[in-house]
Amino acid sequence: MALPFEELDFGPPDYREMLPATLAKNYGQWKYHELLEPGVFKHVSKTGDEVYTIRTGAPKFIASSTIRQLCDIADKYCESSLRFTSRHSIDWIVPKKEDVDKLKEEVEGLGLPVGGTGDSMHSIVQCTGWVHCHTPATDSPGIAKAVCDELFEEFKADNLPSRLNIAVSGCLNMCGAVHCSDIALLGMHRVPPQVDDDLVKACEIPSLIAACPTYAIKPKMMKNPDGSITKSITINGEKCMYCGICYGLCPGLPLADAKNDGISIWVGGKVSNTRSGPAFSRLAIPFIPNNPPRWPETIAMVKKIVEAWKADARPHERMGEWIERIGWPAFFKKTGIDFTEKHIDDYIFNIRDMNVGTRVRGSDL
Numbered sequence: 001m002a003l004p005f006e007e008l009d010f011g012p013p014d015y016r017e018m019l020p021a022t023l024a025k026n027y028g029q030w031k032y033h034e035l036l037e038p039g040v041f042k043h044v045s046k047t048g049d050e051v052y053t054i055r056t057g058a059p060k061f062i063a064s065s066t067i068r069q070l071c072d073i074a075d076k077y078c079e080s081s082l083r084f085t086s087r088h089s090i091d092w093i094v095p096k097k098e099d100v101d102k103l104k105e106e107v108e109g110l111g112l113p114v115g116g117t118g119d120s121m122h123s124i125v126q127c128t129g130w131v132h133c134h135t136p137a138t139d140s141p142g143i144a145k146a147v148c149d150e151l152f153e154e155f156k157a158d159n160l161p162s163r164l165n166i167a168v169s170g171c172l173n174m175c176g177a178v179h180c181s182d183i184a185l186l187g188m189h190r191v192p193p194q195v196d197d198d199l200v201k202a203c204e205i206p207s208l209i210a211a212c213p214t215y216a217i218k219p220k221m222m223k224n225p226d227g228s229i230t231k232s233i234t235i236n237g238e239k240c241m242y243c244g245i246c247y248g249l250c251p252g253l254p255l256a257d258a259k260n261d262g263i264s265i266w267v268g269g270k271v272s273n274t275r276s277g278p279a280f281s282r283l284a285i286p287f288i289p290n291n292p293p294r295w296p297e298t299i300a301m302v303k304k305i306v307e308a309w310k311a312d313a314r315p316h317e318r319m320g321e322w323i324e325r326i327g328w329p330a331f332f333k334k335t336g337i338d339f340t341e342k343h344i345d346d347y348i349f350n351i352r353d354m355n356v357g358t359r360v361r362g363s364d365l
């Protein structure tokens, strides 16, 4: 017999139990909303109620003392509720119009900028990168901060052709949502994990081999001078996609490489299906060396892309829609980015693209 839903539901609590009073009262009744100024929305309900949503940027890492300050403000103006968006912004939902300016003053006093709505640069999504992960090829929060500082006016204003979503992921596992952003900054490893046989021999080798998603890991037997056998592994670099799963299972396979790690830039992705369907980001710049703490080369390229799009796109045209309209050759020309052989995907498992093009693997054309 099927169990009742309440007994099957082991996830987080039902969000409806936590709605602030005004949102609970008007649930399903919203008539329309409008953008009053960059960062401030007004929602109007069929019941006649209104709420004002003030959006602020927020850091990826927040001290608990700061969270207490945020909660004090929410207690004062927002019916004791806060909403963190999936782009790490904070939506402050205020039922009283006269509280909007007071809230803005208080949150800006804490250093949280109001903006990131409409045709502006929205908050930059980023993964933990070097701060807290074993797989990164770059420092996602550091790059996000440097890029955001440089484009800060675009966060507070509302004068881009359309919204601009920028994301940073430290590696291709894409915890930073880079696969579908207008501009995606993706950490790139360029060499497979380095095998340290002394450490690998202490790891569970069958699990290691089974965990590799591309079957790049094979067992290796080494005969020692005393005739005994040491078991380790080898990695087929042609098949490895630098996901770091093996390093998560075995410390003898470090993936980080100071000389070969860096950043790539991808463009034109989006999630929404407004006007055109969702799209994956495509490669624009294959590799830029890491240059912390301010990544000047990366920032210069991001600015070039934004400036070309801003100057040339039609109203409401997302980055990818603009590129589709003008064509990729024009994109490379207008941004001054070189098109190189690195833009051609020759990864060994890229069978689908290889076989649908006019030039196939092994062809002389």
Ligand code: SF4
Pocket (backbone or CB within 6 Å): 127, 128, 129, 133, 134, 135, 136, 137, 140, 169, 170, 171, 172, 173, 174, 175, 176
């Ligand atoms: S994208 Fe890569 S580097 Fe970033 S948190 Fe995920 S696994 Fe770690």
Ligand code: SF4
Pocket (backbone or CB within 6 Å): 192, 193, 211, 212, 213, 214, 215, 216, 217, 235, 239, 240, 241, 242, 243, 244, 245, 246, 247
């Ligand atoms: S990094 Fe990923 S693809 Fe490469 S060997 Fe390890 S598990 Fe396999």
